[in-house]
Amino acid sequence: MLKQKLVLALAATFVVTGAAYAQSARDYISVVGSSTVYPFTTAVAEQFGKGSKFKTPKVESTGTGGGFKLFCGGVGVQFPDVSDASRAIKKSEMETCAKNGVTEIVEIKIGFDGIVIASSKKTKPMALTIKDIWLALAKEIPEPGTGKLAPNPFKTWKEINPELPASKIEVLGPPPTSGTRDAFVELVMDHGCKEFAAIKELEKADEKKAKTVCQTIREDGAFIEAGENDNLIVQKLVANPNALGIFGYSFLEENLDKVQGETINGVIPNFDNIADGKYPVSRPLFIYIKKAHVGVIPGIKEFITEYTSEKAVGDEGYLGKKGLIPLPDAQRKQVSADANSLKTLAP
Amino acid sequence: MNKPTPAAVPAAFNRDIKTIVNAGLQRRHAAERRFRSYGLIAISLGLLFVVLMFANIIAKGYPAFWQTYVQVPISFDPAVIDPQGIRDPAAIESADYAALVRAGMRRMFPAVEGRTELRALYALVSSDATYELQRRIHQNPALIGSSQEIWLLASATVDTLVKGNIDRTLDETERSVKDNQIGWVDKLQATGKIEKQFNTILFSGGDSREPEQAGIRGALMGSFYTLLITFLLSFPIGVATAVYLEEFAPKNRWTDLIEVNINNLAAVPSIVFGLLGLAVFINFFSLPRSAPLVGGLVLSLMTLPVIIIAGRAALTSVPPSIREAALGMGASKLQMVGHHVLPLAMPGMLTGSIIGMARALGESAPLLMIGMVAFIVDVPKGIMDPATVLPVQIYLWSDLPERAFVERTSAAIMVLLAFMVLMNGLAIILRKRFERRW
Incomplete structure (x- = not known):
């Protein structure tokens, strides 16, 4: 039948175009990774596309872990840069990367992201400590006196x-798949529990058990667990003044009329x-660059320069x-120098 | 279960039928009334939710169709644009147009002084203003040396303020626009230098991190190419499969197995097709990530079962007498199908495919795996260019911190809904006009 021939022809075309694509060079930078860094990298990508002769990089929002999986897939145009x-x-x-031939990786620390615990403006602000937060959120806590673990x-x-206040403990936060959750656990929960002798x-x-x-x-x-969308948490806080929410600082800054940190x-x-660095719950954000792609994919060096310029990551x-x-001034200069000289991570 | 006792049965037989019916009549009527009111309640609840959802989206989204512009007196100073005076295109292209914008802003508010104050003043116009001037000079180099009143794109905060979405009574630290900026905007508004125009950028621009410059054209074109591939692949394959299974295939255990599998496939979560697409099309055939080609392939895997099931239903609704008459006139089986059955079943098949396509248009989960959840500024020009699709664009915008993206997200949802209504409406029209009932 004609249709079957058509299907066969189509299938053949895919194989051919696929192979042809794999050989031809990609002329734009491909970025993958964290949804927290996505708003920053996209802003740099857009500026870079407008202000240079290169094409605007493509930025995928895959999550940090998913990003590394793709990034460490290998060297070649079909893998992200x-x-x-x-x-x-x-x-x-790093080991997965090395196994697939990605041995030279440039790490760039771009700045910090604060994680805030916020509530609706309709309620009185709370003065929390890390210890309080841990006591409110941990599954098991040591009993006062005996130190035995109890629910x-x-x-x-x-x-x-x-x-x-005497309000119910109700905290809206990101699910375990989120990088914000990882950082919250590491920066708050891990520190909060260390305040107890029993732990x-x-x-x-x-x-292991203690961890x-x-x-x-x-x-x-x-x-x-309120999902990955921080705007949604802000909306839920407005609707429920008793609840607290955990999300990134940029969302607090943009919604200061509705919520307070x-x-x-x-x-x-x-x-x-x-x-x-006074505020205890903040984490550094990074981008990683595959050195083997520098010079193969056009514009990577210039993209690094843009990303580490004062115009982008400076105080203003x-x-x-x-x-x-x-980052603090001195560290920023160091990072910029290392990045532009493509200093790779020690394996 | 309680069985009627032997003594009770004869007693029931002795009763008059009419009295039994009459006794139960009221109860039965009441039951019917109840059932109807349940139905009414269910429908009105459903309608209420639809109306609420639409009202909410439209109320949030319609301001996005207007965009604020600021009229700025720009003087295209030759000393800035073309310092050597030789009209070198490269030098003109890379001139400092931002300085022209800044000069224009200062001309409007000569009293503003100091670095922070000036920065706040410059922040009233979008960063696109610079490129706008560059574009104008590029189109018409004769402008160099002239002075013009030019409508420049206002920044997203000014846009939000003008649309009344910023509470002016709040403390200055709690809003993104400062007191002095509000003063300037009010002054500009009083003199008619601020105007809301139809937001063409929303329909002509690609994605952007600046809300006022963000558009859905990239996503629309991505959706178009993706659906094109989906339709070109799934329609012929789906129709051929349906025809073969319904008209030619022997009915045995194998075809039963195939049928069960097709029905199962229709219920598989769409993310699974994304994983399949990643493994087969990207990793094995090494097709490019983020390309509408791969998106279309994945979505056709998803729509195929829907089209096959709809196609088979359409074929079975063609009465056997048509087939028998064709065969009786000496037509071969292929002629019988091609000349008679398929044309009669086609409206039903098309309806099924359009509904399947509408579902594919709204799908975003399988596209995450194949790299279409991405920030792409350039509008795709073909099936191999990196692209994203409309539902993904909505998802990405909804997750951004900037307040001005809220209305744009709703506007994008309105566009998506409009396409959905169009497609489903087309399906209904096709069915009404061409479907034959026997």
């Missing part, structure tokens, strides 16, 4: 700390406090307006 990450590359990921009994904030002892006896106790978030409804350990989350750069917290 740059990977965004809201955490440093893991050893296991978290707290229902209201007042039970944890008499100075806090410190447990750590000496059984490190699980520290990092496991309760599942009895006090912590609500709670102080943590006495420090309010704002631009200056995060930049100074355009990424600052998008909510990225710049």
